[in-house]
Amino acid sequence: MSAQEQNVEQKSDSRSDSTTKTPESAVxxxxxxxxxLVSGIKKAIDLLKNGGRSGIxxxxxxxxxxxxxxxxxxxxxxxLQTSKRFVTxxxxxxxxxxxGEIKIPDVFGQARMYNENVVAPIASQFKDVxxxxxxxxxxxxxxxxxxxxxxxxxxxxxxxxxxxASKPAGDRGAVQMDAVTITASPDIAYKGEVINRDVxxxxxxxxxxxxxxxxxxxxxxxxxxxxxxxxxxxxxARVNHIPNPDLIRDGQELVLPGHTAxxxxxxxxxxxxxxxxxxxGTERVENKDKTGFVRKxxxxxxxxxxxxxxxxxxxxxxxxxxxxxxxxxxxxxQGDQPKELYDQEKVRTERERVMEQAESNITNPEELAxxxxxxxxxxxxxxxxxxxxxxxAKFYSETSRLLESKGDQPVSQKDxxxxxxxxxxxxxxxxxxxxxxxxSCNVTTVESRVYTRNPSEAAKMVTDVATTGQYTARDGTxxxxxxxxxxxxxxxxxxxxxxxxxxxxxxxxxxxxxNLHHQTTPYTYxxxxxxxxxxxxxxxxxxxxxxxxxPDTGERLYDTTTNPxxxxxxxPALTDDGIVRVNNLITGDTGTGAMIDHAKWVYGDKTGxxxxxxxxxxxxxxxxxxxxxxxxxxxxxxxxxxxxxxDSGGGSAGGSGGDHVVTVTGYEAGPPAKVHVxxxxxxxxxxxxxxxxxxxxxYGAMRxxxxxxxxxxxxxxVKWDREHGTIDTRKEFELLRLEHNLKSxxxxxxxxxxxxxxxxxxxxAAADRWKQQKADGTLNEAEQRNGMExxxxxxxxxxxxxxxxxxxxxxxQGLLTDAQYDTEITKSIVSSRSQWAAEDANTPSTGNPAxxxxxxxxxxxxxxxxxxxxxxxxxxNSR
Numbered sequence: 001m002s003a004q005e006q007n008v009e010q011k012s013d014s015r016s017d018s019t020t021k022t023p024e025s026a027v028x029x030x031x032x033x034x035x036x037l038v039s040g041i042k043k044a045i046d047l048l049k050n051g052g053r054s055g056i057x058x059x060x061x062x063x064x065x066x067x068x069x070x071x072x073x074x075x076x077x078x079x080l081q082t083s084k085r086f087v088t089x090x091x092x093x094x095x096x097x098x099x100g101e102i103k104i105p106d107v108f109g110q111a112r113m114y115n116e117n118v119v120a121p122i123a124s125q126f127k128d129v130x131x132x133x134x135x136x137x138x139x140x141x142x143x144x145x146x147x148x149x150x151x152x153x154x155x156x157x158x159x160x161x162x163x164x165a166s167k168p169a170g171d172r173g174a175v176q177m178d179a180v181t182i183t184a185s186p187d188i189a190y191k192g193e194v195i196n197r198d199v200x201x202x203x204x205x206x207x208x209x210x211x212x213x214x215x216x217x218x219x220x221x222x223x224x225x226x227x228x229x230x231x232x233x234x235x236x237a238r239v240n241h242i243p244n245p246d247l248i249r250d251g252q253e254l255v256l257p258g259h260t261a262x263x264x265x266x267x268x269x270x271x272x273x274x275x276x277x278x279x280x281g282t283e284r285v286e287n288k289d290k291t292g293f294v295r296k297x298x299x300x301x302x303x304x305x306x307x308x309x310x311x312x313x314x315x316x317x318x319x320x321x322x323x324x325x326x327x328x329x330x331x332x333x334q335g336d337q338p339k340e341l342y343d344q345e346k347v348r349t350e351r352e353r354v355m356e357q358a359e360s361n362i363t364n365p366e367e368l369a370x371x372x373x374x375x376x377x378x379x380x381x382x383x384x385x386x387x388x389x390x391x392x393a394k395f396y397s398e399t400s401r402l403l404e405s406k407g408d409q410p411v412s413q414k415d416x417x418x419x420x421x422x423x424x425x426x427x428x429x430x431x432x433x434x435x436x437x438x439x440s441c442n443v444t445t446v447e448s449r450v451y452t453r454n455p456s457e458a459a460k461m462v463t464d465v466a467t468t469g470q471y472t473a474r475d476g477t478x479x480x481x482x483x484x485x486x487x488x489x490x491x492x493x494x495x496x497x498x499x500x501x502x503x504x505x506x507x508x509x510x511x512x513x514x515n516l517h518h519q520t521t522p523y524t525y526x527x528x529x530x531x532x533x534x535x536x537x538x539x540x541x542x543x544x545x546x547x548x549x550x551p552d553t554g555e556r557l558y559d560t561t562t563n564p565x566x567x568x569x570x571x572p573a574l575t576d577d578g579i580v581r582v583n584n585l586i587t588g589d590t591g592t593g594a595m596i597d598h599a600k601w602v603y604g605d606k607t608g609x610x611x612x613x614x615x616x617x618x619x620x621x622x623x624x625x626x627x628x629x630x631x632x633x634x635x636x637x638x639x640x641x642x643x644x645x646x647d648s649g650g651g652s653a654g655g656s657g658g659d660h661v662v663t664v665t666g667y668e669a670g671p672p673a674k675v676h677v678x679x680x681x682x683x684x685x686x687x688x689x690x691x692x693x694x695x696x697x698x699y700g701a702m703r704x705x706x707x708x709x710x711x712x713x714x715x716x717x718v719k720w721d722r723e724h725g726t727i728d729t730r731k732e733f734e735l736l737r738l739e740h741n742l743k744s745x746x747x748x749x750x751x752x753x754x755x756x757x758x759x760x761x762x763x764x765a766a767a768d769r770w771k772q773q774k775a776d777g778t779l780n781e782a783e784q785r786n787g788m789e790x791x792x793x794x795x796x797x798x799x800x801x802x803x804x805x806x807x808x809x810x811x812x813q814g815l816l817t818d819a820q821y822d823t824e825i826t827k828s829i830v831s832s833r834s835q836w837a838a839e840d841a842n843t844p845s846t847g848n849p850a851x852x853x854x855x856x857x858x859x860x861x862x863x864x865x866x867x868x869x870x871x872x873x874x875x876x877n878s879r
Contacts, residue, residue: 190238190365191277192257192265193231197224201258201268206248212236219256239267267366271496275366283369288499289683291316293373298324307376308334313689315384320376326352328379341383342392350396351375357403361417367495371421377428378455386629391456398459399423402466410469411486415504418495419466422505425496427455430632431665431678431686435510436491436502438553439571443513444680445634445661446583447506449594452632452665454587461586462508471512474588479519485511487546489554500682507544514542514572517582518557525559525568535559542572575604576636579661583634584608595634595661596621598702600709603636603659615699622667622675622695632663632678635698640705642734643697646793647685664698672696711738711748729766729787736762737794756802760809763791767813788815795824799848800832800855808862822874825862829878 197220204215216232217224224232237245240254248254258266264276264284272288286292291311298304302324309318321329321338326348329338342348355375362368382392402420406413426433430451435444450458457474464471465486471479485507491497492504502510518540526532539561548554557573558565574582576597583594592610596618597603599611612618625633639648639660648657665688666676673695677687687693703710714735721727736758742749750758766787773779795806807828811821832855839847863871 191279191281192259193235194263194279195220195228195231195259196261196263197221197228197259198261199259199266201266201274202256204254204256206250206252206254208250210248210250212245212248215254215256235265269366269370269496270494270498272499273366273370273496275369277365285366285369285373293376295369295372307373309373309377309380315381318380322376326355328376330376330380330383341379342389344389344393346393347389347396350393350400354396354400354403357400358420361403361413362421367421370496371424374424374428378424381428382455385452387453387455391454394456395427395459398456398463402459402463405463405467410483411466415488416466419462419505419508421495422503423459423462426451426503426505427458430455431663431688432683433506433680434497434500434502434682435506435680436497436500438491438502438510439555440502440510440514441661441680442572442574442579443510443582444502444506445632445663446513446579446586446594447509448663448678448680449583449632449634450586457586458509461512462505465508465512471516473516473585475585477516477520477585479512479515481508481512481515482541482543484546485544489544489546490548500684510572511542511544513582513586514574516585517572517574517578518542520585521578521581523559523573527566533559535561540568540573541565576602576609577604577607579634580608593625593628593630595636596625597636600707601636601638601703615696618699618702619673619695622664622673623669625664626667631667632665634661634663635677635702636661637698637701638704641701641703641710642730642790643687643693644679644701645705646789647679647681666692667695668692670695705738706741711735711742714738727769729762729769729783730790732762732766733759733787733790733794756805759794759806763806763809763815764813766791767815771814791815796827796831799851800828800835801851801858803828803832804855804858804862808858818870822866822870825859826874826877829859829874833878 199220202219204210204219206215212233213229216229216236220228220232233245235257236242236254239257242248255267258268260266260276262278264278266274266276268274274286276284281297283295284292285294289311291309293307293309295305295307303322304324305322307320307322309316309320311317317333319331319334319336319338323329327340328342328351330341331338355372358368358371362371378395379392399420402416402423405416411419426447430448433444433448433451435441447458461471465481469481469483469486471481473479488504489507491501492507494501495504497503519538522537523535523540524532525535539559541558541560543556543558545552545554545556553570555570555572556567557569557571559568576595580592580594584590592608595608596610596612597606598618599606599613602609602611610621612621622633625631637644637660639645639657644660644662662680663678664675665678668674674692675687675695675698676689676692677698679685679687700710700713714731717728718731718735721731736750736755739748739750740752740755770779770784791810795803795810798806804825807816807821807824810816811818816824836847836852839845863874866874
């Protein structure tokens with residue numbers, strides 16, 4: 001290693017090993033001074049991650065790994081995705097403490113953040129030890145701050161040659177490096193270092209023996225020069241807010257910026273958007289949904305710029321020119337004469353006001369770039385939709401009010417900035433408003449509808465609550481939001497939130513909207529003793545606990561007329577008429593324009609709800625809503641029906657497994673008549689643009705899956721398809737599933753044995769049909785894909801013995817390749833083991849010994865029939 005490289009060497013402070021037998025003893029050794037405290041705590045967490053605390057073993061006598069512990073928990077919650085998110089989140093939070101990124105009060109002050117069987121024991125038993133660590137970290141931090149406060153020449157950088165760097169007190173593993181100018185929040189104009197190489201952005205978890213030089217060199221790849229490595233070390237330290245680059249610690253999560261061959265500096269945000277910035281100020285943003293833009297600043301430094309926007313939908317494609325005097329000029333395509341969509345002075349004034357506040361408050365370059373782009377996209381959407389200039393100006397005014405407010409109550413200034421960013425994003429893209437894993441689809445549809453039609457009212461609600469803790473509705477009703485519900489919960493930590501998760505702005509809106517309903521509506525419930533309680537309007541309170549443990553969503557509904565308040569439920573408890581009432585209280589609307597429901601499936605009473613009795617009436621009401629400009633329209637569906645059953649991951653999405661509401665954002669008369677549907681589980685399960693849904697299919701999802709009409713209509717569809725030679729394999733499988741779910745003496749019910757036989761017959765028929773169609777050149781790949789997705793959903797929902805039998809039959813029919821067959825066997829082993837462990841945890845066990853014997857015998861036969869290498873790979877991968 002050269003002397004130059006030695007100067008930028010940063011060593012990971014990691015001295016842990018795996019000799020401690022229990023988590024408790026690891027921490028006790030640390031507290032006794034026998035080992036480094038942080039190392040001891042990390043050993044405890046490592047042991048917990050590897051099943052060391054529980055001592056649970058799998059079928060093969062090996063300790064359960066973390067994924068199996070997650071699977072065991074998910075079987076009880078029926079929500080693998082949510083369970084995995086929270087268990088891994090718990091471990092990440094503790095690792096964050098270890099690396100000094102989160103102080104103890106933030107982590108262990110909220111015990112509910114942690115799985116009681118994973119982290120809480122350490123928090124409760126060794127809190128004093130951890131607090132001692134905090135005191136040590138604080139004193140070290142103060143010493144470091146004092147050193148970093150010394151005057152420096154900001155013009156001198158690592159490229160100018162080595163400089164003396166102070167070594168912080170108490171750091172036994174640090175070495176000297178060139179001085180690096182680092183701020184707590186990077187300057188918004190930071191464009192990275194000049195490294196002309198094509199290198200994608202990434203992340204890196206610091207491991208024992210890592211150094212920033214090593215990390216930078218590996219990320220840049222072969223051929224990187226020493227100067228490029230040194231520059232990359234500098235920018236890694238800067239973007240990760242490392243106040244002392246001499247210190248990186250084992251387990252620390254680093255963001256690694258990327259580069260382009262023409263000098264671009266590339267970063268990626270939480271939602272998967274990529275930002276590239278060049279030294280001349282040009283910015284390019286590419287979003288996960290295939291939209292994006294390029295911004296080029298004016299050369300005269302006036303603040304003017306031009307933007308080229310693109311995306312899959314017509315409204316995503318336009319040109320924007322922002323003039324020096326604050327005008328927004330739009331053109332539908334390059335070469336068109338740009339024009340000002342909103343040429344009113346009030347809009348210009350409020351636009352400049354909110355942009356000035358944004359540039360003062362948003363220090364993250366990616367976030368500021370997206371805020372500016374969202375402003376343009378909001379105006380483009382608003383104009384095409386016909387929103388008046390007064391509405392646009394008022395929305396800007398409310399967002400400015402949020403950014404201009406001072407103090408840290410009831411939420412911090414930093415959180416108010418996040419809320420403002422998310423207000424602008426959701427006003428620009430109302431169909432991206434999601435409920436996450438919460439049971440709040442009811443008010444999420446209202447939220448999406450308000451952002452679409454009345455964005456200023458959404459902004460007023462969020463701004464009122466974030467600045468005063470209260471919201472005043474259009475009729476004068478005042479809602480006080482429980483203070484704890486304004487703390488960002490697990491999903492709301494990201495900005496922007498991860499795909500399909502609920503934003504912080506949506507958390508504030510939804511908690512407020514639910515309390516608006518209960519503030520104005522009486523509520524009746526029956527307690528566990530059978531006593532009926534009639535609670536007057538204002539007697540119920542809805543809260544959001546910040547850091548719940550999966551499968552708990554953190555939602556709480558209390559009866560406050562009792563002392564102490566009684567926990568009544570863990571969902572908003574809004575009826576269909578309640579959804580309409582909340583929409584009308586926020587927007588000032590009246591009548592029945594917001595929601596359509598099936599007359600036989602209304603939840604609650606029909607006040608304010610448009611009801612239909614058949615598909616013809618449903619189609620007529622949708623056409624009428626489109627003609628009268630009442631879109632979006634809220635629709636009540638059931639997630640036990642397709643396509644929502646598949647879209648929910650078999651019932652694992654937030655609020656799924658029963659009644660659900662979605663919004664129809666547009667209608668096409670056809671034939672066949674189609675609708676554009678916005679679901680609250682993420683863009684991937686929306687039916688927008690070219691992925692529209694037929695009115696027939698949406699109507700079929702509006703009743704319960706066991707309702708006689710639901711099965712009768714599906715039987716008619718299957719019969720018609722067969723008679724006309726247009727078989728829909730997904731519907732064939734779905735009909736068998738629904739008939740199997742029925743119980744005798746229902747004449748449509750089919751037994752377990754008949755279900756198994758008929759499913760295998762359908763698999764064979766589908767395989768033969770697709771093979772022949774492929775040979776004829778008539779294969780409908782979308783139909784085949786939908787059919788296979790439905791089949792695999794059903795496979796994964798079966799008992800282990802039937803699951804294995806279906807997997808084997810699919811392989812024999814050519815529906816699964818050898819690799820897919822091996823993967824499915826592995827999944828079946830893991831899921832079966834988890835299911836059986838959960839059953840055995842009950843007293844008495846709920847397991848079925850005969851079923852287990854059949855499954856084990858089937859598995860043994862399947863494994864024995866495989867070559868030794870494949871058999872061994874399955875055994876290794878399933879451990």
